[in-house]
Amino acid sequence: MKPENNLSKIKSRLHPKNKHNTRYDFSKLIESLPELSEYVSKNKYGNDSVDFFNPDAVLTLNKALLKHHYNINFWEIPKHYLCPPIPGRADYIHYIADLLAESFSEIPKGTNIRGLDIGVGANCIYPIIGHQEYGWSFIASDVSENAIKSAKQIVEQNRNLSSHIELKLQKQRKSFFKGILSEDIKIDFSICNPPFHASKEEAEKANLRKLKNLKGKTKGKTKLNFGGQQNELWTKGGEARFIKDMIFESRNFSKQCLWFTTLVSKEATLKTTYKILDNVEATAIKTIEMGQGQKTSRFIAWTFLTAQEQKEWKTKRW
Numbered sequence: 523m524k525p526e527n528n529l530s531k532i533k534s535r536l537h538p539k540n541k542h543n544t545r546y547d548f549s550k551l552i553e554s555l556p557e558l559s560e561y562v563s564k565n566k567y568g569n570d571s572v573d574f575f576n577p578d579a580v581l582t583l584n585k586a587l588l589k590h591h592y593n594i595n596f597w598e599i600p601k602h603y604l605c606p607p608i609p610g611r612a613d614y615i616h617y618i619a620d621l622l623a624e625s626f627s628e629i630p631k632g633t634n635i636r637g638l639d640i641g642v643g644a645n646c647i648y649p650i651i652g653h654q655e656y657g658w659s660f661i662a663s664d665v666s667e668n669a670i671k672s673a674k675q676i677v678e679q680n681r682n683l684s685s686h687i688e689l690k691l692q693k694q695r696k697s698f699f700k701g702i703l704s705e706d707i708k709i710d711f712s713i714c715n716p717p718f719h720a721s722k723e724e725a726e727k728a729n730l731r732k733l734k735n736l737k738g739k740t741k742g743k744t745k746l747n748f749g750g751q752q753n754e755l756w757t758k759g760g761e762a763r764f765i766k767d768m769i770f771e772s773r774n775f776s777k778q779c780l781w782f783t784t785l786v787s788k789e790a791t792l793k794t795t796y797k798i799l800d801n802v803e804a805t806a807i808k809t810i811e812m813g814q815g816q817k818t819s820r821f822i823a824w825t826f827l828t829a830q831e832q833k834e835w836k837t838k839r840w
Contacts, residue, residue, distance in 0.1 A: 535813045537616040539655075541591045542609035545569070551583070554590035558582050580605050592654040596679035600672055603644040608651075613812045614785065614821060615651045618711055621781055621810065621823055625832055630710070630840045633659040633686055638779075640698050640714040640768070641665075642689070644672035648713055649687045659686040661709065663702045665695045698768045699775045707778065708839065713821075714784040716764045762791045766798050769824070773802050776826035780835050783823040792822070799824050 536543035548570040552559045558572075561579035565571040572579040581599070587608050588594035599605060618637070623629040635658045639648045642662035649660035664670050670691045677683045694701045703709065765784055772782045786792060792809070799807050804824040811820045827835065 536609055537613045537620075537812070539616045539619075540609060540612050542587070542612060546583075546587075551586040551590050555582070555586035558586045577605065584608055588650065592650060593682060594650060594654070594676075594680055597645075597650075597676055598672070599644045600668060603669065603672070606643075606645050606647045608647065610812075610819070611647045612651050612655075613819075614713060614715075615648060615655060617810050617812055617821070618652075618713060618781075618783065619656055621783070621808065622710060626836050626840065629656065632657045634839065636660065636709050638699075638702065638709045638712040639663070640712060640784075641716070642669065642673050643715075644669040646673035646676045646687070646689075648715075650676070650683065653683060653686050658710075659688075661688050661690060661702065661707075663690045663692045665692045667691060696767070698771050699778075700771065703775055703778055705778075709779045710839065711781045711783060712772075712779055714768065716761045716768075716784060716787075761787055762794055765791065765795055765822075769795070769798050769802060772824075773826070777831075779825075780827060780832065781823045781825050783821050785819065785821045787819070789820075792820075795822060802826075805829075 548558070548562050552562065561572045561576065561582055562570050563572075572583050574580060584605060585597050588597050619629045622635070635656070637649075637652060637658055637660050639660055639662040642649065642664050644666075646662065649662050652658045652660060662673060664673070670689050673687075674689045677687045677689065690702050692698075692701060698714075699712075765786065768782075768784060772779070786795065796807065799822075804826055805828055806825050808823040809820055810823065811818050825832070
């Protein structure tokens, strides 16, 4: 089965509904979070900016973005955990909203719409944006106890989130849905940002290339400027193996989810993934491309529901 060409290819720009598709307004961000001011200075073009190689600056910028745009007053993550680039994370959520709307003429909103974030991380970023933008509720899972503890703290400290995001520790490290979704739970979508690399060494080499491209040189020890733990950055077999295992397991939950989705970092992963989706007899496959900065990212979506079952899904749940 060939994937549907359902969205035109988008390059070098964010989703139209993304609050971050223009330059950061640092004056407004500083009004929301005054402590950001100590990290803001003029760059070589004379524009206000922060040093994106300074983890403290990136963390504080994220706090300001979340407070200013999403009414999040508390957001802390442990050291060495992934500090996500928020504009790209918001894009995934907005394109999920478009995906849900494709069959039903409008974007469904409210807490009756439920998503599953596989690998929520310590930052809880996808459920935060999904709830604050569309009112959706979330189940959010992770194999890391520390990540779940951090995400729970964020949720509990923000009253606008506390009743709508359920955090669950995934005790079966090789499972995605098992142990998280009981038979009586239905979700409208799943999202996932898989570990991209197959090993720590591969992750470090990729980061060195990134630093070299940005600065033209590298110095000293490899430094991941956005942080990241093993389960966030690398896994045995890399993203291709991770996604394959997710697809095979999704068959067992075929009637409990409308759209399964996952980010796919490497274009080379797509061909194999399409073959696997054919093998498991997905009824529809979509590849949705997202333009972020100078690169194009993407996610794959698949469902096992027939067109009639999808209509019934809307009638019963939406």
